[in-house]
Amino acid sequence: xxxAVRRAAQIxxxxxxxxxxxxxxxxxxxxxxxxxAVARLYAAKGRPADHPVIIHFxxxxxxxxxxxxxxxxxxxxxxxxxxGPLTLILKRSALAKDFVTGGQDTVGLRVxxxxxxxxxxxxxxxxxxxxxxxxxxxxxxxxxxxxxxxxGNDVELVLEGGxxxxxxxxxxxxxxxxxxxxxxxxxxxxxxxxxxxxxTDEKSSVRHSGxxxxxxxxxxxxxxxxxxALDREIAALKDRVAVLAFSRPDERVDFWLxxxxxxxxxxxxxxxxxxxxxxxxxxxxxxEAPPDTAEWAAVRDRLKRACS
Ligand code: TXA
Ligand code: MG
Numbered sequence: 058x059x060x061a062v063r064r065a066a067q068i069x070x071x072x073x074x075x076x077x078x079x080x081x082x083x084x085x086x087x088x089x090x091x092x093x094a095v096a097r098l099y100a101a102k103g104r105p106a107d108h109p110v111i112i113h114f115x116x117x118x119x120x121x122x123x124x125x126x127x128x129x130x131x132x133x134x135x136x137x138x139x140x141g142p143l144t145l146i147l148k149r150s151a152l153a154k155d156f157v158t159g160g161q162d163t164v165g166l167r168v169x170x171x172x173x174x175x176x177x178x179x180x181x182x183x184x185x186x187x188x189x190x191x192x193x194x195x196x197x198x199x200x201x202x203x204x205x206x207x208x209g210n211d212v213e214l215v216l217e218g219g220x221x222x223x224x225x226x227x228x229x230x231x232x233x234x235x236x237x238x239x240x241x242x243x244x245x246x247x248x249x250x251x252x253x254x255x256x257t258d259e260k261s262s263v264r265h266s267g268x269x270x271x272x273x274x275x276x277x278x279x280x281x282x283x284x285x286a287l288d289r290e291i292a293a294l295k296d297r298v299a300v301l302a303f304s305r306p307d308e309r310v311d312f313w314l315x316x317x318x319x320x321x322x323x324x325x326x327x328x329x330x331x332x333x334x335x336x337x338x339x340x341x342x343x344x345e346a347p348p349d350t351a352e353w354a355a356v357r358d359r360l361k362r363a364c365s
């Protein structure tokens with residue numbers, strides 16, 4: 058085993074914080090069974106104490122031990138999509154204490170597939186509480202360098218794992234209330250989930266920071282613009298502006314990033330792109346809206362929040 062991973066596991070055991078790669082985004086990890094470790098995690102993130110955090114495991118079997126009721130649909134989803142970019146919300150068992158659930162009776166469980174995350178979970182041989190490794194409300198990190206930029210000295214070690222493959226956070230399905238509710242769209246689509254459970258649109262009452270209106274946001278004010286209005290908006294500009302679009306750069310614009318027309322490739326690049334647009338020191342960011350179709354749902358969700 059990689060010596061950095063071994064050191065990271067030691068840090069976790071000692072109650073410290075570790076940045077680590079997952080296939081979705083980088084996580085900021087702490088021992089999920091240690092109250093002081095989780096308190097440090099919340100402090101470093103600047104996250105309110107009543108917001109729950111996702112717990113990561115090496116296998117579905119280990120994950121389900123933290124739930125006291127496992128509906129058939131949850132087992133099927135875990136079997137099909139774990140390890141992978143899916144988080145299940147279930148009724149918690151006695152292992153999930155108030156300090157990781159934000160005092161709620163449910164717990165968020167995930168089995169990541171990234172090989173470094175898997176190695177770390179096995180070396181630590183416990184559960185790792187990990188939100189995305191950014192400060193509260195900001196754009197999630199998809200490289201180890203992003204984590205260092207955001208958290209600096211608040212994290213003892215950041216494991217290197219290359220750019221995250223998926224690029225946006227896991228799909229979250231809440232199965233704690235008898236029905237399945239999609240709390241956060243992600244790379245695993247609603248249609249894929251619906252092959253196993255009936256998904257309702259009922260608004261879940263749980264606190265969920267990804268559900269806040271403004272989240273995943275760059276510092277520069279950003280606006281979503283429909284394709285047909287992009288040219289008109291650009292023509293009317295007075296400010297220095299940065300644009301994220303599908304088409305070729307327009308010479309009237311100071312900073313232009315071109316994005317792929319395929320949703321998974323777009324998601325993979327999205328957060329690095331938002332960070333880059335932020336560094337362009339423009340007064341405004343204009344984002345060309347992707348098509349309003351099911352395959353773009355997760356990307357549209359993140360863009361809507363980044364631009365609200
Ligand atoms: O892809 C991901 O899920 C990444 C990587 C690191 O695994 N993690 C992540 O964590 O996005 P975080 O904390 O940034 O977002 C977790 C979301 C939050 O909106 C939180 O409120 C929600 O999951 N969540 C966690 N436990 C929950 C629970 N018991 N009930 C409802 N929502 C929950
Ligand atoms: Mg987050």
